[in-house]
Amino acid sequence: MRILIIEDDTAAAGFMAKGLAESGHVTDHAADGEDGFEMARHGDYDVCVVDRMLPKLDGLTLVQRLRAEGIETPILFLSALGEVDDRIKGLKAGGDDYLVKPYAFAELLARIEALVRRRDPGVVETHLKAGDLEMDLLARTVHRGGTEIAMQPREFRLLEYLMRNQGHTVTRTMLLEHVWDYHFDPQTNVIDVHISRLRGKIDKGFAVPLLHTVRGAGYCLRA
Amino acid sequence: MPKLSIIRTTTFRLVLIYLALFALSAFLLLGFIYWSTAGISTGQTDDTINAEITGLSEQYRENGLGGLVKIVTERSRNQRQSLYLLIDPGGRNVAGNLTHWPEAATGADGLLEFTYQRPVGGKDTSRRARAWHLRLGRGFQLLVGRDIQERLKLEKVMRTSLAWAVALTLGLGLLGGVLLSRNLLRRVEVINRTSREIMDGALDRRLPVSGSGDELDRLAENLNDMLDQIERLVTGMRQVTDNIAHDLRSPLNRLRGRLEVALMGEGTQSEYRAAMEETIAESESLLETFNALLNIAQAEAGLAEDSLSDFDLSALVADMADLYGPAAEDKSQTLTGDVEDGIQIFGDRHLAGQALANLMDNAVKYTPDGGTIRLVLRRAGADAELIVADSGSGIAEADRERVLDRFQRLEASRNSPGTGLGLSLVRAVAKLHCAELVLEDNLPGLRVLLRFPDAGWLAEKEQTVG
DSSP states (O other), X not given: OEEEEEOSOHHHHHHHHHHHHHTTOEEEEESSHHHHHHHHHHSOOSEEEEESXXXXXXXXXXXXHHHHTTOOOOEEEEESOOSHHHHHHHHHTTOSEEEESSOOHXXXXXXXXXXXXXXXXXXXXXXXXXXXXXXXXXXXXXXXXXXXXXXXXXXXXXXXXXXXXXXXXXXXXHHIIIIIOOOSOOSSOHHHHHXXXXXXXXXXXXXXXXXXXXXXXXXXXXO | OOOOOGGGSHHHHHHHHHHHHHHHHHHHHHHHHHHHHHHHHHHHHHHHHHHHHHHHHHHHHHHHHHHHHHHHHHHHHHOSSEEEEEEOTTSOEEEESOSSOOTTOOSSSEEEEEEEEEEETTEEEEEEEEEEEEEOGGGOEEEEEEEOHHHHHHHHXXXXXXXXXXXXXXXXXXXXXXXXXXXXXXXXXXXXHHHHHHHTTOTTOOOOOOSSOOHHHHHHHHHHHHHHHHHHHHHHXXXXXXXXXXXXXXXXXXXXXXXXXXXXXXXXXXXXXXXXXXXXXXXXXXXXHHHHHHHHHHHHHOOOGGGOEEEEHHHHHHHHHHHHHHHHHXXXXXXXXXXXXXEEEEEOHXXXXXXXXHHHHHHHHHSOTTOEEEEEEEEETTEEEEEEEEOSOOOOGGGTTGGGSTTOOOGGGTXXXXXXXXXXXXXXXXXXXXXXXXXXXXXXXXXXEEEESSOEEOOHHHHHHO
16 A cells, blocks of 8 residues: 655654554655645555645645545544644545554554455445455344354444454454544444454354454454 | 934824814914905905095095095094105105105006105104005106005914914924823833833743723733633643653653663573564554643644534434444443434534544443443433443542543453543533533443533434534
8 A cells, every 4th residue: 555644743743654564654755735645646556644734734734735626535633733623624634543642553453454355446335244254234224154143233333344444453442443433532442342242242252263452552353 | 223213103103194274274264254354344445445545536526636635635634544746747745645646657547556755753664564656647647556554563463373383383283192092102201111021931920000091001901811711721731741741751751761771681582573573562552642741732722613613412422333333342341322312513623533532442342341331412401311331340539520631541441451641631622512520320331421502403304414
């Protein structure tokens, strides 16, 4: 995956580039808004990571201009501004996701990868499948190995999100955002408990576990 | 800052403009009076001369030269203002009260003005006159005129008055302008001086209010209100900064210490790894504290008005029961949610959610295994009551106020994880929503009541959608 990092903090951009390279991605770096804009316009990138506050051209304006030119590369905003309306402003300007500094690297990586998947143009799916686990989105049923598994509505949404991102790590914050629409952190391990119940339903009694914990990052559904 | 000069003040400029307008209108008015008066008296002079000419011409036609001489001689004796002179073809005086024919009176009949000599008090004086001269038959010429010296004097007096009037208007206006501006300038100067002192750091200074209730007073009062607000905000901000500095210092210190100790000896790969993992965990809790402080500051500042909106509190509470249900079940606690539908309040959904999450966190954390937690949202008159009640250890009455303060953790909870900021945020969020926050004994346990005033109800159709 080719990733453009537009970030004026060169040390932070350096860590990011190194980490992304170790995860198998190729990165370019622009240290100010104008360079970033030109590179994003002409380069062929899968994702742009854009800092909100940049010299010469701020992140919001940069993304607005890119969108005005019809460039639809997925954008992940990075910001030290964490208030809810800043986040909303970022998404309104054309950003696809918003991550507040400081962030865990695993979180950044999971979100970048999720952005690219989200952009895959596909037909509307009615069935999701991971190994012998099947999900019927219309009938709202879940089967594993031919046996139906009863699900609460919230569990269904949780599983759906994990299935749509199967093979990739999703973080607790991503789950909170997409399954509960919360942009804050509960202090206790509420998400972990939901996951362990879900695991009890879909993995218990089967030889091959599907739902894995990724240490220090989150969870991954993998067949 | 240089002192303001009077000439540059707005008042003075206004006064100058008014003054110019006023002087111009005075000049026009008096000028009009002057010109019309002068015109009328010139007209009168000419009318008198014409009347006399008509009379004398008639006399001449009827009684010939002799009659004319007679009447001219007669009138010359009686009239002081009228001037007459009849000359023969040789230019010699025949009758009249002028000593000689004016030089200008040559050629065709017509009007003229001239200067003549008249003895006043035994002394000849030059005087101006206006006259009509005409040729009679046989070379005789007649001049009939009027002395206009008096009229000219009057006109001169009027001209002088006009000049004086305009000069006085300008002078008095200018003086008034200076006085007015100086008075205003003095008060503005005080405001400026005070502002400068405030800018130099004396935040408690306020602008003087004269008490007259005029526009400057109102301005000063408004500025003072603004200064009060600024002072409150600055104090609040300072408090937050102090708290952050105070409470991030110790975790930062631990962080650094851990890394330093790890570097001291020759550690194994796995020892280093463990130290780094601990460091990351530590920095995460540091970040949590930091975010909690920022949330509190944001709720307390209450200024992020664009993030406020009507939101469905019922849905939020129901979701929260759903989110925490499994965690409670894990501890064999019974979590019961009793949520009335369709309750809507105006506020910040995310901050309210965070506050409720903090209450639920505490409830799950401090309620022993097998205990009960009750989450209730219900209408109470026009208000909405949100209750989180648990059967845990509760909070002693003496400590209930204290736990709401920042970083207050009771001895019993010192060793469990937490920032000590949870209830502070609940208090700040309650304040932001104008809600009443009550901590009560649940016998046993803690009962937290949040009473949101003037809650709205969702319209029926919206309810069914939600």
